[in-house]
Amino acid sequence: xxxxxxxxxxxxxxxxxxxxxxxxxxxxxxxxxxxxxxxxxxxxxxxxxxxxxxxxxxxxxxxxxxxxxxxxxxxxxxxxxxxxxxxxxxxxxxxxxxxxxxxxxxxxxxxxxxxxxxxxxxxxxxxxxxxxxxxxxxxxxxxxxxxxxxxxxxxxxxxxxxxxxxxxxxxxxxxxxxxxxxxxxxxxxxxxxxxxxxxxxxxxxxxxxxxxxxxxxxxxxxxxxxxxxxxxxxxxxxxxxxxxxxxxxxxxxxxxxxxxxxxxxxxxxxxxxxxxxxxxxxxxxxxxxxxxxxxxxxxxxxxxxxxxxxxxxxxxxxxxxxxxxxxxxxxxxxxxxxxxxxxxxx
Amino acid sequence: xxxxxxxxxxxxxxxxxxxxxxxxxxxxxxxxxxxxxxxxxxxxxxxxxxxxxxxxxxxxxxxxxxxxxxxxxxxxxxxxxxxxxxxxxxxxxxxxxxxxxxxxxxxxxxxxxxxxxxxxxxxxxxxxxxxxxxxxxxxxxxxxxxxxxxxxxxxxxxxxxxxxxxxxxxxxxxxxxxxxxxxxxxxxxxxxxxxxxxxxxxxxxxxxxxxxxxxxxxxxxxxxxxxxxxxxxxxxxxxxxxxxxxxxxxxxxxxxxxxxxxxxxxxxxxxxxxxxxxxxxxxxxxxxxxxxxxxxxxxxxxxxxxxxxxxxxxxxxxxxxxxxxxxxxxxxxxxxxxxxxxxxxx
Numbered sequence: 020x021x022x023x024x025x026x027x028x029x030x031x032x033x034x035x036x037x038x039x040x041x042x043x044x045x046x047x048x049x050x051x052x053x054x055x056x057x058x059x060x061x062x063x064x065x066x067x068x069x070x071x072x073x074x075x076x077x078x079x080x081x082x083x084x085x086x087x088x089x090x091x092x093x094x095x096x097x098x099x100x101x102x103x104x105x106x107x108x109x110x111x112x113x114x115x116x117x118x119x120x121x122x123x124x125x126x127x128x129x130x131x132x133x134x135x136x137x138x139x140x141x142x143x144x145x146x147x148x149x150x151x152x153x154x155x156x157x158x159x160x161x162x163x164x165x166x167x168x169x170x171x172x173x174x175x176x177x178x179x180x181x182x183x184x185x186x187x188x189x190x191x192x193x194x195x196x197x198x199x200x201x202x203x204x205x206x207x208x209x210x211x212x213x214x215x216x217x218x219x220x221x222x223x224x225x226x227x228x229x230x231x232x233x234x235x236x237x238x239x240x241x242x243x244x245x246x247x248x249x250x251x252x253x254x255x256x257x258x259x260x261x262x263x264x265x266x267x268x269x270x271x272x273x274x275x276x277x278x279x280x281x282x283x284x285x286x287x288x289x290x291x292x293x294x295x296x297x298x299x300x301x302x303x304x305x306x307x308x309x310x311x312x313x314x315x316x317x318x319x320x321x322x323x324x325x326x327x328x329x330x331x332x333x334x335x336x337x338x339x340x341x342x343x344x345x346x347x348x349x350x351x352x353x354x355x356x357x358x359x360x361x362x363x364x365x
Numbered sequence: 366x367x368x369x370x371x372x373x374x375x376x377x378x379x380x381x382x383x384x385x386x387x388x389x390x391x392x393x394x395x396x397x398x399x400x401x402x403x404x405x406x407x408x409x410x411x412x413x414x415x416x417x418x419x420x421x422x423x424x425x426x427x428x429x430x431x432x433x434x435x436x437x438x439x440x441x442x443x444x445x446x447x448x449x450x451x452x453x454x455x456x457x458x459x460x461x462x463x464x465x466x467x468x469x470x471x472x473x474x475x476x477x478x479x480x481x482x483x484x485x486x487x488x489x490x491x492x493x494x495x496x497x498x499x500x501x502x503x504x505x506x507x508x509x510x511x512x513x514x515x516x517x518x519x520x521x522x523x524x525x526x527x528x529x530x531x532x533x534x535x536x537x538x539x540x541x542x543x544x545x546x547x548x549x550x551x552x553x554x555x556x557x558x559x560x561x562x563x564x565x566x567x568x569x570x571x572x573x574x575x576x577x578x579x580x581x582x583x584x585x586x587x588x589x590x591x592x593x594x595x596x597x598x599x600x601x602x603x604x605x606x607x608x609x610x611x612x613x614x615x616x617x618x619x620x621x622x623x624x625x626x627x628x629x630x631x632x633x634x635x636x637x638x639x640x641x642x643x644x645x646x647x648x649x650x651x652x653x654x655x656x657x658x659x660x661x662x663x664x665x666x667x668x669x670x671x672x673x674x675x676x677x678x679x680x681x682x683x684x685x686x687x688x689x690x691x692x693x694x695x696x697x698x699x700x701x702x703x704x705x706x707x708x709x710x711x
Contacts, residue, residue, distance in 0.1 A: 072437055081432065081448045091418055091698045102427045105452035296700040341700075349693045352437045354642040 043225075044206045045236035047198040047292070051120035054133060054245070057186045059193050062173040067191030069169065069350040070184055076142060076156055078149035079104040084141065084188065088116035090195060090347060093296025099304025103141075104149035110270070112304035117293050117344070120193040121237040127302045129248035129287045130276040134189035139181065153181040160184065165353020194345070197292060201339040213339045220336025223329050228321050238291035238340065250285040253302075254319035261315045265305035272302070292340045310334050389571075390552045391582035393544040393638070397466035400479060400591070403532045405539050408519040413537030415515065415696040416530055422488060422502055424495035425450040430487065430534065434462035436541060436693055439642025445650025449487075450495035456616070458650035463639050463690070466539040467583040473648045475594035475633045476622040480535035485527065499527040506530065511699020540691070543638060547685040559685045566682025569675050574667050584637035584686065596631040599648075600665035607661045611651035618648070638686045656680050 053059045070076065074083040087101040088094050094115030096102075101113045111127050119125070125137035141147035142156050150156045160166050161179055174183045202221075204212035213221070224230060232251045235241050240249030254267045262268055273282035286302055299305070300312040310330050317323045325333075399405045416422065420429040433447040434440050440461030442448075447459045457473050465471070471483035487493035488502050496502045506512050507525055520529045548567075550558035559567070570576060578597045581587050586595030600613045608614055619628035632648055645651070646658040656676050663669045671679075 074432075074435070075443050079448055079452070080442065080444050086420075086427065089420070089698075091695050093700065096426065097421050097701060098426050102425055102451075105448075106425070106450070107452075298701055344697060347695045349437050349695055351690060352435075354439065354687075355443060355644055 043230065043234065044221075046203040046206050047118065047121070047196065047200075047236045049196075049198045051118075051193040051196050053190070053193055054135070057135060057189060059190045060173065062169075063187045063190035064194055065191075065350070066166075066169040066173045067187035067189065068347070069166070069352055070160070070188050071191050072350055073352050075163070075352070075355075076148060076150070076159055077104055078151075078155075082148050084116075084138070087113040087141070087147070090116065090344075093117065093293050094119075094195065095297050097298065099299050101147070103144070103147040107146040107149075109144075109146050111302045112299065114289060115293060115297050116192055116195050118196050118237055118290050120196060121290070122239060122287065123243040123245050124248035124287055126276075127286050127289075128273040128276040129250065130273075132246040134192050135182075135185045138185040138188040138192075157181055157184070163353050163355055169353075197342050197344055199343055200292065200341060202336075205339065214335065216332055216335040217339045218336075220332035220334070221339075223332045224336050227317060227323060227325065227329065227333070229316070229333070232288045232320065233291050240288045249288050250282075251288050251320070252284050253286050254284070256319050256322045259318050259322075261319055265301065265315065266303060267301070267305070267319065270302055291337055293342065295338050295341045309337065313337075389576065389580065390567075392549040392552050393464065393467070393542065393546075393582045395542075395544045397464075397539040397542050399466075399536070399539055400481070403481060403535060405536045406519065408515075409533045409536035410540055411696070412512075412515040412519045413533035413535065414693070415512070415698055416506070416534050417537050418696055419698050421509070421698070421701075422494060422496070422505055423450055424497075424501075428494050430462075430484070433459040433487070433493070436462065436690075439463065439639050440465075440541065441643050443644065445645050447493065449490070449493040453492040453495075455490075455492050457648045458645065460635060461639055461643050462538055462541050464542050464583055464636050466542060467636070468585060468633065469589040469591050470594035470633055472622075473632050473635075474619040474622040475596065476619075478592040480538050481528075481531045484531040484534040484538075503527055503530070509699050509701055515699075543688055543690060545689055546638065546687060548682075551685065560681065562678055562681040563685045564682075566678035566680070567685075569678045570682055573663060573669060573671065573675065573679070575662070575679070578634045578666065579637050586634045595634050596628075597634050597666070598630050599632050600630070602665050602668045605664050607665055611647065611661065612649060613647070613651070613665065616648055637683055639688065641684050641687045655683065659683075 051059075057063075071084040074081050074086065076083065082104050087096045087103075089096055094117035095113045099112055100109050102108050114127065119137075120134060123132070125131045125134060126140070131137055131140070139153065143150050143152055148156075150159075157179065167179065170178045170183060170187075173187055201212045201217065205218075230238075232240060232249075243249055250273060253272070254262050257268065268284070271283050273285040273287075274280065276282070294300075295309060298309065299307045300309065301315075306312045306315060313330050313333050314325055317325045397405075403409075417430040420427050420432065422429065428450050433442045433449070435442055440463035441459045445458055446455050448454050460473065465483075466480060469478070471477045471480060472486070477483055477486070485499065489496050489498055494502075496505075503525065513525065516524045516529060516533075519533055547558045547563065551564075576584075578586060578595075589595055596619060599618070600608050603614065614630070617629050619631040619633075620626065622628070640646075641655065644655065645653045646655065647661075652658045652661060659676050659679050660671055663671045
């Protein structure tokens with residue numbers, strides 16, 4: 020909050036008057052929130068980046084966090100559903116890691132709260148990284164001599180635990196944010212940051228009612244306390260061709276996590292940031308084209324049929340929510356000192 | 366050559382006298398050779414880096430060049446044999462991409478000459494990137510709007526061809542060299558660059574005869590014209606336990622490429638640079654530990670039984686051939702503009 024005040028002050032001192040914007044339009048904070056027991060530090064981020072990129076943590080040595088949440092792309096994998104070890108596929112489309120730090124719950128069904136909790140999931144998922152358990156993951160990490168110094172730097176002596184592994188990965192992920200999009204610059208006062216069509220699309224977006232769910236700085240709903248998710252039923256309106264066409268009723272959403280009938284087909288409202296880079300769309304990756312995704316959402320969530328112009332304008336606006344992505348230097352993954360982790364002829 | 370003379374001159378002017386070294390010990394050139402029709406340019410390198418890192422070129426969207434030749438690791442994948450699309454595995458261990466630019470032929474069996482030729486192979490190999498043909502690869506690349514500008518910058522208008530794709534990847538790979546290892550600094554005159562044990566190991570390496578094959582600046586044999594490979598029969602001596610223990614006779618090597626009996630069990634002599642980072646070892650990835658690999662080589666190639674000290678000294682020396690690796694910034698892989706390349710529910 021202090022930072023925002025300071026920025027406003029700076030703008031005023033520079034003689035720039037921020038354009039009057041609706042309070043509803045928020046820019047993304049320039050720093051992601053971190054839990055009290057895991058403040059973001061450079062040493063954690065550096066270690067987390069190594070662990071995030073290291074495929075040797077998987078059972079086959081081929082799947083890293085980055086395989087499905089590729090930071091060189093839109094933070095996902097361009098696939099309908101991800102492909103883990105041995106060509107196995109999961110049931111839902113990989114959510115983007117970009118700006119995931121701003122969610123109050125993680126996964127499509129919000130079944131865990133923090134990035135720290137999320138990071139541990141795929142490691143032992145048999146269709147993702149496929150480790151039999153977290154001890155197995157830690158045995159691999161401990162077998163790589165170079166990791167010890169990085170853990171010590173980040174967490175102190177004797178700190179090679181699965182909890183710290185998850186904390187380091189989460190710390191790295193909290194740097195994966197895109198707070199300086201054309202939209203952000205626009206709402207901060209740079210009226211030239213968005214094109215005329217993007218500005219029109221922003222109005223259409225609000226008029227149609229997209230922001231009844233996709234609100235807030237991350238376009239994933241209002242700011243909530245950690246652990247309290249912002250969910251929507253998808254599809255809400257089922258009396259249309261899309262439910263069947265895109266197989267939208269098959270996944271029970273949050274009900275599959277909680278077992279409660281009231282959670283049927285509820286999903287965490289996903290961010291719209293960088294959505295131009297994250298095709299295909301929806302929890303099941305059933306729609307390839309962003310224009311079609313907008314049309315489907317309007318119909319299934321708001322029971323509205325959009326005109327081609329409305330769709331085009333909204334898609335243009337969504338483009339203003341993309342990037343810029345921070346530059347990332349490739350980490351050096353420490354060597355296994357003359358030993359393979361996967362095992363000869365395994 | 367000019368550069369080396371200049372460096373020697375600089376050293377002399379600075380009052381530093383290069384240590385007398387055997388002519389046999391060569392430092393790695395600081396620039397990799399490039400074919401006349403593909404000079405290395407920054408635009409090609411930048412495009413090549415994108416293509417090298419892009420898993421969308423594979424049939425499943427999960428396997429890039431970097432998956433098996435990971436530049437964050439030793440330029441390979443820490444696996445005995447690589448794993449391509451759908452969990453399929455190949456027959457040989459992925460050679461390191463680091464310093465591959467210095468080979469006169471490519472692949473374990475030398476079946477192609479240039480990196481340009483090599484780059485095209487895995488794309489259409491059913492157990493690697495799995496594309497049905499190169500047209501399929503190019504259709505994917507052309508479907509990513511952002512690639513067009515990068516091709517134009519590197520090769521001019523209407524240049525999105527498989528030949529230029531391979532040229533760009535090869536240009537990037539020619540930047541993946543490690544000419545400033547402790548060994549290189551040592552042979553250039555910095556007597557403190559290597560430890561006493563590494564210096565001893567260097568002597569042992571020559572005394573034992575390792576450099577009868579692993580000679581030259583890249584420790585992969587003498588400098589040869591492009592297309593003329595330096596091969597060795599492996600194993601040469603088969604009357605020992607190792608042939609069976611590590612299944613060394615199964616792979617017919619270059620014979621499988623040429624069909625000639627005279628090429629049976631012949632393999633291109635691989636570089637020893639960065640070998641501490643490339644376990645497991647040999648064409649079949651059958652040996653995990655570097656010390657064991659040294660022992661096996663001495664026995665199968667020179668019919669010698671090394672002492673533990675000899676092995677330890679040689680392994681120490683091999684450590685002087687590792688890195689430093691250049692820093693690499695992650696490329697931004699251009700977006701698919703609201704369309705998935707893999708296809709919904711594929």
